[in-house]
Structure formats: C-alpha cells, structure tokens
Amino acid sequence: MQYKPAGQLLNVFRPEEIQSVAAALTKLKDAPCILDASNTGGQLHAYTNGFCTTDLIYPFIKKKVLDRLETVFDRPISLVHGMLLKAKNPWKIHTDYVKGDANPDIGILIPLNELPIDTHTVIFNESCTDTFGQTYMSNNTKLINNAVDLHDTLMSHETIERLEYVSLLDAFKWHPGSVIYWDRKLLHASDNFLKNNVTEKNALVLFTHTV
Numbered sequence: 235m236q237y238k239p240a241g242q243l244l245n246v247f248r249p250e251e252i253q254s255v256a257a258a259l260t261k262l263k264d265a266p267c268i269l270d271a272s273n274t275g276g277q278l279h280a281y282t283n284g285f286c287t288t289d290l291i292y293p294f295i296k297k298k299v300l301d302r303l304e305t306v307f308d309r310p311i312s313l314v315h316g317m318l319l320k321a322k323n324p325w326k327i328h329t330d331y332v333k334g335d336a337n338p339d340i341g342i343l344i345p346l347n348e349l350p351i352d353t354h355t356v357i358f359n360e361s362c363t364d365t366f367g368q369t370y371m372s373n374n375t376k377l378i379n380n381a382v383d384l385h386d387t388l389m390s391h392e393t394i395e396r397l398e399y400v401s402l403l404d405a406f407k408w409h410p411g412s413v414i415y416w417d418r419k420l421l422h423a424s425d426n427f428l429k430n431n432v433t434e435k436n437a438l439v440l441f442t443h444t445v
Contacts, residue, residue, distance in 0.1 A: 237415070239417040240406075240415065240416035240417065240422075241414075241415060242406040242415075243412060243413045243415075244409055244411070246302065246306055246344075246411060247344065247411045247413075248411065249410065249411065251298065252348060254298065255295075255298055256346045256436070258291060258295075258298075259291070259438060260318075261291065262283035262284070263283060264283055265281060265282050265283050265317075266280075266281055267280045267281065267282045278322055278323075279321075279323045280319060280320060280321045280322055280323065280325075281318070281322075282317045282318075282319055283317055283318040283319075283320070284315060284316065284317040286313070286314070286315055286316070287313055292313075295313075295316060296313075299344070299438065299440075300313065300440075303342065303413065306413070311342075311442055312442055312444065312445050313440060313441070314333055314334075314442060314443045315333055315441045316438065316439065316440045316441070317438075318346075318436065318438060319343075319436065319438075320436050321424065321427075321434065322433075322434055324424045324425065324426045324427055324428065325423050325424040326392055327366050327367075327396055327421050327422070327423045328421065328423065329361075329362040329364075329418070329419065329420070330418045330422075330441055331362065331364075331418050331419050332363070333418075333441050335441075335443040336443070337444040337445070338418040338419070338443055339417075339442040339443045339444045340415050340416060340418060341415065341416050341417075341418050341422075341439065341441055342413060342439070342440040342441075343355055343413070343414040343437050343439050343440075344412075344414075344437060344438040344439075344440075345408035345410060345436075346436040346437055347408060347410055347436065348410055350408075350409065350410065351408055351427075351430075351432055351435060352407075352427070352430040352431075352432060353424070353425055353430060353435055354388060354406055354407050354424070354425040355405070355406050355408070355414050355416075355424060355425075356384070356388055356389065356422060356423045356424065356425055357402075357404055357406070357416050357422045358402060358403055358420060358421040359401045359402070360400050360420070360421050361417075361419035361421070362419065362420075363419055366396075366399075366421055367396070370421075371399055376398040377398060377400070377401055380397060380399070380401055381397045381398075381400045381401055381402050382394055384397060388405055388425040388426065389423065389425065389426065390426045390429055391426040391428075392423065400421055408435065418441065
C-alpha cells in the first residue's frame with residue numbers, strides 16, 4: 235500500500251478487538267505527564283503509560299495490533315515505544331521525531347473509544363526534527379497561508395502566533411476502529427476536546443522506526 239505522509243484508515247479493528255486491547259492496556263502502570271508546571275501549578279496533563287518490545291504486554295500487542303497493521307500497511311512495523319494515552323488536556327503543536335531512535339518512521343494512533351466522540355488529531359504540513367516552540371519558530375518565518383483560522387475552532391487552546399507558523403494538512407476525527415498515522419517529522423496536535431465536553435480520551439499510540 236502506498237500512503238500519504240499522514241492519513242486515516244477506517245474499520246481496521248472490530249469493537250470487540252478494541253475492548254480486548256483496552257482491557258490489556260489497563261494493566262500498565264500509570265505514568266502521569268505534567269507539562270509546564272510553572273503555568274499550571276502542576277496540573278495533570280495526561281497519563282502516558284508506556285511499554286517497549288521487552289515488556290510483558292508486547293507479545294499481545296504484536297499479535298493483536300502490529301500484525302494487523304503490517305497487513306494493512308503492507309510492510310513491516312517496527313516498534314520503538316508504545317503507550318496507553320489517557321489525555322486530560324489537549325496537546326499543543328509538537329513533533330514526535332525525537333524518541334531516542336536512529337531512524338524515525340511513523341506515529342500511529344488507535345482510538346480506544348467504542349462510541350463516536352467529537353475530537354480530532356490535527357496534522358500540519360510542516361516538518362520538525364527538534365522542538366517547535368524553541369528551535370522551529372526561531373529558524374522559520376511565519377506563513378502567509380497559515381492555520382490561524384483554526385484558532386476559533388479546533389485549535390482554540392493554541393496561540394495565534396504559533397498557528398502562524400503552520401498550515402493544515404488534515405484533521406482526523408477519532409472514529410472507533412480506525413487508525414490515524416503520520417510521519418514522525420510532521421508537526422501535529424490534538425484539538426481542544428475540552429471545548430466539546432470531552433473530559434478524557436484514550437488511545438493506543440505507537441512510535442515506529444525503520445530497521
């Protein structure tokens with residue numbers, strides 16, 4: 235299968251398969267993620283309960299998830315790091331390029347909601363291999379055709395200035411059973427799901443590399 239730098243595949247997993255994966259992931263130890271404690275006072279941002287290929291859960295994930303993804307993508311999927319994401323607050327613009335591996339490939343997000351919820355993963359056209367807020371914005375100019383129009387909708391949790399540096403590739407809604415993927419160089423974010431009365435959203439997130 236030839237695929238774009240980012241996209242979404244629908245109906246990859248059945249509801250009972252999502253239930254099985256979600257149940258297995260609950261056994262992972264909670265790993266609280268607190269961002270920018272100076273501004274939030276230590277507010278919990280998300281749980282990012284991680285695992286790698288040497289952990290006990292990996293054979294289950296390989297059989298139930300990665301083997302299916304290899305069939306769908308028609309190529310090997312080599313895991314660097316996976317996690318159960320339990321998001322309490324929306325992620326701002328960032329890159330997943332730097333994860334300690336030599337050959338970053340794609341990020342994969344599998345929503346664990348069994349019913350539709352009003353939230354999206356927002357992918358931008360721009361690539362970043364370091365940090366967005368510090369390095370990227372310092373070394374790049376603002377775009378004429380930018381993503382500022384998203385400030386009143388999907389990206390109300392971001393600043394107008396930061397949205398001036400990116401342009402929208404696409405926004406993928408969290409459809410049950412779907413798979414959202416992106417090149418790990420691409421800048422991306424979550425939407426402001428709190429604005430849509432979604433208080434928490436859960437997903438299996440996988441970061442892969444080429445070998």
